[in-house]
Amino acid sequence: DTEVTQTPKHLVMGMTNKKSLKCEQHMGHRAMYWYKQKAKKPPELMFVYSYEKLSINESVPSRFSPECPNSSLLNLHLHALQPEDSALYLCASSQQDPKRDGYTFGSGTRLTVV
Amino acid sequence: AQSVTQLDSHVSVSEGTPVLLRCNYSSSYSPSLFWYVQHPNKGLQLLLKYTSAATLVKGINGFEAEFKKSETSFHLTKPSAHMSDAAEYFCVVTSDSNYQLIWGAGTKLIIKP
Numbered sequence: 001d002t003e004v005t006q007t008p009k010h011l012v013m014g015m016t017n018k019k020s021l022k023c024e025q026h027m028g029h030r031a032m033y034w035y036k037q038k039a040k041k042p043p044e045l046m047f048v049y050s051y052e053k054l055s056i057n058e059s060v061p062s063r064f065s066p067e068c069p070n071s072s073l074l075n076l077h078l079h080a081l082q083p084e085d086s087a088l089y090l091c092a093s094s095q096q097d098p099k100r101d102g103y104t105f106g107s108g109t110r111l112t113v114v
Numbered sequence: 115a116q117s118v119t120q121l122d123s124h125v126s127v128s129e130g131t132p133v134l135l136r137c138n139y140s141s142s143y144s145p146s147l148f149w150y151v152q153h154p155n156k157g158l159q160l161l162l163k164y165t166s167a168a169t170l171v172k173g174i175n176g177f178e179a180e181f182k183k184s185e186t187s188f189h190l191t192k193p194s195a196h197m198s199d200a201a202e203y204f205c206v207v208t209s210d211s212n213y214q215l216i217w218g219a220g221t222k223l224i225i226k227p
Contacts, residue, residue: 004157042218042220045214048213056213090158092158099165102148102150105157107156
């Protein structure tokens with residue numbers, strides 16, 4: 001299995017809703033990432049988990065809350081989002097040293113905040 | 115500090131003609147470099163990578179790239195474009211951090227029939 005699976009593929013939520021994005025990989029990768037990508041822009045790193053511990057938080061607003069329940073799963077909990085948070089949210093995973101192998105990305109969740 | 119510059123925001127070629135997407139990087143050490151492709155409304159797929167082995171790197175779908183340290187370049191090429199190559203291409207360089215990669219702004223490849 002060489003895939004990163006993200007669900008749902010599309011999500012529309014109101015500004016008062018609570019929702020979660022899910023990501024799963026079974027490649028034995030020990031680092032997992034959340035990226036945000038706006039249209040026509042490169043992805044921006046949000047969070048990095050290494051061995052299920054949060055390693056990097058790129059000053060992301062608290063309305064985004066990551067969670068890594070185990071080495072195969074990564075969640076992103078969303079609460080009280082703003083319309084400007086609408087974007088493609090990408091999950092990725094890597095071996096412990098991505099400098100050698102790069103990342104494997106999922107196909108993303110297209111989020112629309114109304 | 116590391117940085118990466120994709121020299122063209124858009125490249126338009128006719129089907130069957132060669133493709134050249136240009137990428138220059140800046141790094142204080144010997145970096146790894148990657149090219150990723152993103153088709154419309156899709157995730158990112160690794161095309162190829164350079165990690166200090168052979169300087170000419172072959173990737174998927176007939177793409178290749180040459181690492182030129184003297185020119186600090188890592189240009190992506192393909193001998194003959196196909197309609198399915200139409201996508202956004204990102205050049206990426208490793209940073210000092212174990213986990214963070216530095217992304218170019220992207221080049222949109224347009225294929226004319």
